[in-house]
Amino acid sequence: MLELFLTFAKIGSFTFGGGYAMISLIEDICVTKKKWITHDEMMNMTVIAESTPGPIAINCATFVGYRIKGLKGAFAATLGVILPSFLIIYIISCFLSNFMEIKIVADAFRGIKLAVGLLIFNAGIGMLSKMKKKLFPIIIFSSSMLLMLCSELLGFKVSTVVMMMTAGVIGLIYNSLQKVKEREDNL
Amino acid sequence: MIYLELLLGFLQIGMFAFGGAYGAIPLIRDVVMSYGWLSEDQLTYMIAVSESTPGPIMVNTATYIGSSQGGILGAVIATTAVALPSFIIILIVSTILKNFAENPYFQAVLRGIKPCIIGIIISTGLYMIINNCRSGEGLNHVNVLITLILLMFMLLHKRILKSKASPIHLIIFAAALGIAFG
Numbered sequence: 001m002l003e004l005f006l007t008f009a010k011i012g013s014f015t016f017g018g019g020y021a022m023i024s025l026i027e028d029i030c031v032t033k034k035k036w037i038t039h040d041e042m043m044n045m046t047v048i049a050e051s052t053p054g055p056i057a058i059n060c061a062t063f064v065g066y067r068i069k070g071l072k073g074a075f076a077a078t079l080g081v082i083l084p085s086f087l088i089i090y091i092i093s094c095f096l097s098n099f100m101e102i103k104i105v106a107d108a109f110r111g112i113k114l115a116v117g118l119l120i121f122n123a124g125i126g127m128l129s130k131m132k133k134k135l136f137p138i139i140i141f142s143s144s145m146l147l148m149l150c151s152e153l154l155g156f157k158v159s160t161v162v163m164m165m166t167a168g169v170i171g172l173i174y175n176s177l178q179k180v181k182e183r184e185d186n187l
Numbered sequence: 188m189i190y191l192e193l194l195l196g197f198l199q200i201g202m203f204a205f206g207g208a209y210g211a212i213p214l215i216r217d218v219v220m221s222y223g224w225l226s227e228d229q230l231t232y233m234i235a236v237s238e239s240t241p242g243p244i245m246v247n248t249a250t251y252i253g254s255s256q257g258g259i260l261g262a263v264i265a266t267t268a269v270a271l272p273s274f275i276i277i278l279i280v281s282t283i284l285k286n287f288a289e290n291p292y293f294q295a296v297l298r299g300i301k302p303c304i305i306g307i308i309i310s311t312g313l314y315m316i317i318n319n320c321r322s323g324e325g326l327n328h329v330n331v332l333i334t335l336i337l338l339m340f341m342l343l344h345k346r347i348l349k350s351k352a353s354p355i356h357l358i359i360f361a362a363a364l365g366i367a368f369g
Contacts, residue, residue: 054273055243062277085242111365121312123209137302144306171299
């Protein structure tokens, strides 16, 4: 239990750049070094983590923790992966607004602000290049991008959650239409 | 009641954030703006801080916003709220619904959601870049220049070193440029 907590605390305090960076470290520690889970389970877990919502690191920690020690293990591992960043960010958040009054810090953040937009855009492009280039995903992708961009630039509000739910329902409808078509083709 | 708002806001983020941290940023932005917790600038700073500190980015942003809105209790509530949905979902998936990820209906829903998220992420990034480069009616020339330098840095890094520039390197470089042009 303590080992689970400490291992995930270590993973939580040494991975920069979010969940995907964490997956390789988790694999290294939990599969290769500690042999807590097998390579296949790890692959399986990555798929589950990617297709369920929430922070990927938490998905992985809960999964591994549960495998080894049940509910208590899941709790220990998840707490371990959260606690370091919680403490670090809590301390930073107490000082950041005071820091921002120093001119050099404010200047630095002016540059950083520009980098953040680029990073998000770049991450999106990376995901786009891995997307299947078929008509259905391309239509969903371009219409959600246009809708979102227009809403930002023209100032009307579209909820991202509503957009995602709509896209999910469209996915279901498209799937059943495809099945109907397949059945007709078979007749 | 700020604690209830934090709880509901971050539960929503934790429940709908597919596709890792970048998928969560547009959602976080949506929630934070509609509650009026942070300004556009403060939100960007917070994302940068979350990217440059270790740990899951969603947890970092939840802790930061929670603490800035409601002190230590706010931080605990927001962080718990963002982690809770995935904790419960993974427990369910690993106990009763072992083949849930392969369920064809679930896969069909994901097939719609994934391209939608990519569209949302790209337009969020694009909007942030556009927003930073304009000031009032005209262009903010210094910001346009810094953005172009950063873009060159990213492209050259990929071309020459054959790897993506790590977010931290980019953020440090951007900070240096901000100071140099300050």
